Amino acid sequence: SSGALWGGRFTGGPADALAALSKSTQFDWRLAPYDIRGSKAHARVLHRAGLLTDAELDGMLEALDKLAADVESGSFGPAVDDEDVHSALERGLIERAGPELGGKLRAGRSRNDQVATLFRMWLREAARRIGSGVLDVVDALVTQATAHPNAPMPGRTHLQHAQPVLLAHQLGAHAQALVRDVERLRDWDRRAAVSPYGSGALAGSSLGLDPEAVAAELGFDSSAENSIDGTAARDFAAEAAFVLAMVAVDLSRLSEEVILWATAEFSYITLDDAFSTGSSIMPQKKNPDVAELARGKAGRLIGNLTGLLATLKGLPLAYNRDLQEDKEPLFDSAEQLEVLLPAVSGMVETLVFHTERLAELAPAGFTLATDIAEWLVRQGVPFRVAHEAAGGCVRAAEARGVGLADLTDAELAQVHPALTPAVREVLTVAGSIASRDARGGTAGVRVEEQLDRLRLVTADH
Numbered sequence: 001s002s003g004a005l006w007g008g009r010f011t012g013g014p015a016d017a018l019a020a021l022s023k024s025t026q027f028d029w030r031l032a033p034y035d036i037r038g039s040k041a042h043a044r045v046l047h048r049a050g051l052l053t054d055a056e057l058d059g060m061l062e063a064l065d066k067l068a069a070d071v072e073s074g075s076f077g078p079a080v081d082d083e084d085v086h087s088a089l090e091r092g093l094i095e096r097a098g099p100e101l102g103g104k105l106r107a108g109r110s111r112n113d114q115v116a117t118l119f120r121m122w123l124r125e126a127a128r129r130i131g132s133g134v135l136d137v138v139d140a141l142v143t144q145a146t147a148h149p150n151a152p153m154p155g156r157t158h159l160q161h162a163q164p165v166l167l168a169h170q171l172g173a174h175a176q177a178l179v180r181d182v183e184r185l186r187d188w189d190r191r192a193a194v195s196p197y198g199s200g201a202l203a204g205s206s207l208g209l210d211p212e213a214v215a216a217e218l219g220f221d222s223s224a225e226n227s228i229d230g231t232a233a234r235d236f237a238a239e240a241a242f243v244l245a246m247v248a249v250d251l252s253r254l255s256e257e258v259i260l261w262a263t264a265e266f267s268y269i270t271l272d273d274a275f276s277t278g279s280s281i282m283p284q285k286k287n288p289d290v291a292e293l294a295r296g297k298a299g300r301l302i303g304n305l306t307g308l309l310a311t312l313k314g315l316p317l318a319y320n321r322d323l324q325e326d327k328e329p330l331f332d333s334a335e336q337l338e339v340l341l342p343a344v345s346g347m348v349e350t351l352v353f354h355t356e357r358l359a360e361l362a363p364a365g366f367t368l369a370t371d372i373a374e375w376l377v378r379q380g381v382p383f384r385v386a387h388e389a390a391g392g393c394v395r396a397a398e399a400r401g402v403g404l405a406d407l408t409d410a411e412l413a414q415v416h417p418a419l420t421p422a423v424r425e426v427l428t429v430a431g432s433i434a435s436r437d438a439r440g441g442t443a444g445v446r447v448e449e450q451l452d453r454l455r456l457v458t459a460d461h
């Protein structure tokens with residue numbers, strides 16, 4: 001017999017084309033263990049409402065445990081004509097508990113409140129694993145920063161040399177963004193911790209069931225305040241899709257730097273053999289595939305977010321079958337990150353930084369010009385004038401093909417009388433970096449404080 005849950009008013013089964021279209025077991029089977037946990041909680045509230053005897057509850061829980069074990073071992077799975085995970089598991093329950101008892105579980109619930117609950121459960125667990133994977137990347141960044149506490153590098157804006165910064169400061173910047181993503185996951189979880197179970201199809205249940213008891217048993221903070229919202233809302237999924245896409249985008253920005261840094265022109269880093277690939281034709285190639293896949297997957301996760309938002313746009317309340325399209329994008333986003341994150345952590349952990357090259361490039365492109373201007377400001381020169389004078393130094397140095405530190409005393413004085421030889425104290429990369437010592441700045445003391453705080457965040461994961 002077909003496992004259809006809704007045969008009563010129909011004279012025949014669905015057309016093959018409809019059944020093929022309707023079917024979701026190929027992706028929603030992931031929800032099977034959660035469906036069974038939900039069923040056990042539901043059996044208990046049916047029992048407490050007097051709708052199952054003590055013996056029936058025992059029989060039901062025993063059959064559900066058997067079903068869970070068979071799902072886990074793979075000996076029970078979806079059949080070709082099972083529409084979705086819920087109908088397949090009802091079939092499995094009836095096979096184990098008999099039609100009389102098995103047929104009682106569906107009272108007071110609908111696949112609409114079930115699926116909304118199970119999807120939240122799946123996502124909340126995935127979000128926890130992903131948060132931990134993101135913190136592993138943060139760990140790797142902090143470890144690299146810790147290993148290079150004083151290494152300068154060119155800081156860039158517009159991809160042009162801007163001002164020297166510490167490599168540890170740059171790595172910390174990527175870590176900060178990823179830590180915010182972990183905070184977003186945690187913050188999202190508080191809003192997602194609401195159970196729609198008990199909302200029924202949309203209007204709630206008439207059977208005296210206790211949605212708060214189900215919510216507590218399934219690890220939620222509370223049950224839905226509004227049954228229509230409970231079954232129709234998918235902002236929890238869209239928000240999760242955004243946070244996961246944001247993680248991917250942040251990994252992609254880090255990866256783009258890794259890709260640039262590994263080029264011959266930059267030569268900032270060497271990728272570890274274990275985290276790079278070769279070319280099938282060019283024997284010399286060593287490619288940053290991990291970083292490129294991170295960049296590519298960010299596009300895919302953005303697509304999952306925008307696809308889901310497009311599905312939700314304009315949907316009337318409450319449940320509509322369109323909502324079956326909510327799961328694949330989220331399963332995909334979460335599962336892509338779960339394979340990506342360990343690869344990115346490993347790539348970052350094993351990067352070899354060419355600190356001599358970074359140090360040599362740090363002052364290139366007159367990156368200390370701002371330091372001249374700010375030094376003049378500290379001598380009482382208005383910034384407008386100081387900026388002009390520092391620009392004059394760049395012009396003079398460029399004309400002679402030398403660095404700013406190579407300008408003679410006479411050349412400096414000629415640019416502006418306040419430019420005494422003392423200005424040379426800021427014309428070193430180390431001096432420039434050390435001078436940016438306000439909170440958040442690139443000075444070593446500040447970067448060290450920042451790394452200490454990042455270590456606290458990653459310490460207990």
Ligand code: ARG
Pocket residue numbers: 024028084111112115319321323324325
């Ligand atoms: N498989 C559906 C989903 O993923 C749940 C079933 C609800 N179907 C229904 N006809 N009310 O959303």
